[in-house]
Amino acid sequence: MNIVVCVKHVPDAQSERTFNEDNTTDREGVDGLLSELDEYPVEAALQLVDAAQGEVTVLTVGPDQAADAIKKSLQMGAHRGVHVNDAAIHGSDAVATSLILAEAIKKIGDVDLVLTGLASTDGTMSVVPAMLAERLGLPQVTVASELTVEGGKATIRRDGDVASETIEASLPAVVSVTDQINEPRYPSFKGIMAAKKKPVETWSLADLGVDAGSVGLDAAWTTVESFEKRPPRQKGQIVTDEGDGGTKLAQFLSAQKFI
Amino acid sequence: MAEVLVLVDHADGEVRKTTAELLTIARRLGEPSAVFVGAGYDSAKGVLAQYGAEKVYRIESADVTDYLVAPTAEALAQLVASTSPAAVLVAASADGREVAARLAIKTESGLITDAVDVQPADGGVRTVQSVFAGSYTVTSTVTKGTPIVAVKPNSATPEQVAGAAAEETVEVDISDSAKTARITDRKPKEASGRPELTEAAIVVSGGRGTAGDFGPVEAFADSLGAAVGASRAAVDAGWYPHANQVGQTGKQVSPQLYVAAGISGAIQHRAGMQTSKTIVAVNKDEEAPIFELVDFGVVGDLFKVLPQATDAVKAAKG
Numbered sequence: 001m002n003i004v005v006c007v008k009h010v011p012d013a014q015s016e017r018t019f020n021e022d023n024t025t026d027r028e029g030v031d032g033l034l035s036e037l038d039e040y041p042v043e044a045a046l047q048l049v050d051a052a053q054g055e056v057t058v059l060t061v062g063p064d065q066a067a068d069a070i071k072k073s074l075q076m077g078a079h080r081g082v083h084v085n086d087a088a089i090h091g092s093d094a095v096a097t098s099l100i101l102a103e104a105i106k107k108i109g110d111v112d113l114v115l116t117g118l119a120s121t122d123g124t125m126s127v128v129p130a131m132l133a134e135r136l137g138l139p140q141v142t143v144a145s146e147l148t149v150e151g152g153k154a155t156i157r158r159d160g161d162v163a164s165e166t167i168e169a170s171l172p173a174v175v176s177v178t179d180q181i182n183e184p185r186y187p188s189f190k191g192i193m194a195a196k197k198k199p200v201e202t203w204s205l206a207d208l209g210v211d212a213g214s215v216g217l218d219a220a221w222t223t224v225e226s227f228e229k230r231p232p233r234q235k236g237q238i239v240t241d242e243g244d245g246g247t248k249l250a251q252f253l254s255a256q257k258f259i
Numbered sequence: 260m261a262e263v264l265v266l267v268d269h270a271d272g273e274v275r276k277t278t279a280e281l282l283t284i285a286r287r288l289g290e291p292s293a294v295f296v297g298a299g300y301d302s303a304k305g306v307l308a309q310y311g312a313e314k315v316y317r318i319e320s321a322d323v324t325d326y327l328v329a330p331t332a333e334a335l336a337q338l339v340a341s342t343s344p345a346a347v348l349v350a351a352s353a354d355g356r357e358v359a360a361r362l363a364i365k366t367e368s369g370l371i372t373d374a375v376d377v378q379p380a381d382g383g384v385r386t387v388q389s390v391f392a393g394s395y396t397v398t399s400t401v402t403k404g405t406p407i408v409a410v411k412p413n414s415a416t417p418e419q420v421a422g423a424a425a426e427e428t429v430e431v432d433i434s435d436s437a438k439t440a441r442i443t444d445r446k447p448k449e450a451s452g453r454p455e456l457t458e459a460a461i462v463v464s465g466g467r468g469t470a471g472d473f474g475p476v477e478a479f480a481d482s483l484g485a486a487v488g489a490s491r492a493a494v495d496a497g498w499y500p501h502a503n504q505v506g507q508t509g510k511q512v513s514p515q516l517y518v519a520a521g522i523s524g525a526i527q528h529r530a531g532m533q534t535s536k537t538i539v540a541v542n543k544d545e546e547a548p549i550f551e552l553v554d555f556g557v558v559g560d561l562f563k564v565l566p567q568a569t570d571a572v573k574a575a576k577g
């Protein structure tokens with residue numbers, strides 16, 4: 001089974017995330033890492049090939065630093081990496097990102113399963129998987145908290161608000177997984193050493209036959225006009241419970257007209 | 260005036276509050292047309308008219324309802340082609356954003372997700388989003404195609420305005436390639452009797468500090484008529500259902516009042532509640548980061564503080 005896992009390199013949520021002058025996310029001035037939510041599809045892919053053999057290719061679209069996301073995935077156990085890196089990609093929206101990912105997946109070829117995370121932890125749009133399915137003309141089975149692949153079929157469980165659903169599709173398919181699906185492994189020392197020898201290809205837009213004018217900031221179908229730092233919350237009142245904490249809490253709620 | 264398509268969010272005809280909000284927003288942009296997909300229209304009808312839907316497009320085919328999002332996106336694309344709407348609004352739920360994603364590609368239109376405000380702007384829309392765990396506010400416009408906006412719950416106060424709700428049954432032609440992800444089983448969840456998490460005006464959440472006993476959290480929530488939320492630590496431990504998780508990988512809530520009990524306030528949790536109007540925390544540890552966010556905090560044991568507060572609320576309500 002050949003699996004492609006889409007992984008994204010994102011600014012670390014623990015550090016100060018901000019914007020560039022052109023209103024795009026600052027990806028250079030902050031520490032970045034493999035989006036935590038993309039560790040889950042990597043782990044899911046590794047478990048599937050452990051059970052049924054095959055190859056796991058990790059695919060990322062992003063600037064130079066995004067190579068770290070591939071590296072981490074290879075250290076976890078993925079077999080090879082593909083990094084689409086091109087200056088023209090800067091500022092791409094989800095629509096353009098999905099186009100690049102779709103073309104890269106076609107070029108990788110012979111893919112049984114495309115796995116993605118639930119959302120990227122910077123944009124948190126949760127739209128790329130659906131866009132990929134749309135572009136590739138593949139079944140979309142998203143938000144999986146369980147995944148089994150058997151007899152050319154992918155079956156997932158999706159935990160919704162009003163119901164828990166079982167969804168089935170034939171392969172190849174695009175599957176996005178949640179953080180409920182597994183417990184991602186840490187890279188072992190052996191894994192870290194082995195990763196150094198694993199093949200990573202870097203592709204440009206030209207390699208994919210994607211017109212540079214169809215991606216990037218100027219081609220985006222939406223424009224960020226402005227951004228504003230939210231004013232820090234005013235420090236509130238903090239009381240220590242001395243047997244009357246609950247009463248004081250109720251008094252506060254009453255004063256605020258919640259009761 | 261151009262139509263504005265609103266995809267109705269409902270469970271077997273029971274229309275969710277977000278739809279009333281979307282219809283209210285739609286009226287700022289043009290003439291609201293509800294798009295009702297699935298069964299249960301008779302129970303939905305009244306609500307749609309009440310919140311100003313001038314038209315209702317009904318799509319009932321099993322081709323649409325038995326499969327995941329792709330057919331709904333196709334049906335909407337057909338409606339976009341036939342009505343040339345000023346915008347398409349959907350709820351920012353998992354399904355809503357995926358329908359929107361596919362529709363954006365099909366109609367070559369710009370897509371905004373998780374908008375907390377939508378206003379008309381020279382021929383299009385201007386949206387406001389809250390990003391990076393609520394630390395920034397971003398204003399955007401759609402520059403291509405029909406603006407498609409996935410709107411967060413609680414982004415507008417529903418306004419009642421009688422609409423004609425003129426019905427039109429739409430026969431849609433769904434391609435085989437959209438019918439590939441079939442829903443083979445559906446187990447409805449037991450209703451808790453409490454308000455829906457993302458719609459509730461008040462949310463009371465419990466974390467690892469409950470040590471598995473959500474009793475005091477639920478009792479306090481019930482005294483306030485609130486929804487119950489949970490941190491991921493509590494969900495991972497199996498103490499509360501995942502559907503109730505608040506945070507980056509759970510629900511993003513923005514209620515009038517958010518109460519965090521026994522929750523430390525990790526960045527991923529904040530991402531789901533930071534934009535709440537008023538924030539209250541009960542935590543044993545005065546150093547807990549959640550206290551940086553609060554309007555009112557109690558340093559103390561939730562097993563003592565919450566029951567006392569519950570009694571006080573009940574007494575005050577009489």
Ligand SMILES: Cc1cc2nc3c(=O)[nH]c(=O)nc-3n(C[C@H](O)[C@H](O)[C@H](O)COP(=O)(O)OP(=O)(O)OC[C@H]3O[C@@H](n4cnc5c(N)ncnc54)[C@H](O)[C@@H]3O)c2cc1C
Binds near residue numbers: 466467491561
């Ligand atoms: C990719 C990723 C996604 C994540 N997504 C989410 C998410 O969506 N939502 C989420 O919540 N987390 C999420 N997390 C986890 C997050 O990082 C924290 O681990 C989690 O929020 C901690 O939950 P907690 O506050 O309940 O537990 P803890 O951090 O252990 O805090 C428990 C708190 O309870 C207090 N306490 C203990 N006993 C009592 C008592 N008797 N009375 C009062 N206070 C008491 C303690 O002082 C402590 O502050 C995510 C993590 C990752 C890596």
Ligand SMILES: Nc1ncnc2c1ncn2[C@@H]1O[C@H](COP(=O)(O)O)[C@@H](O)[C@H]1O
Binds near residue numbers: 005009128129
């Ligand atoms: N630039 C990217 N490179 C590779 N994968 C991506 C990229 N952006 C998004 N993805 C994938 O799409 C998923 C959802 O992303 P998003 O729609 O941005 O929230 C992520 O978890 C990734 O698996």
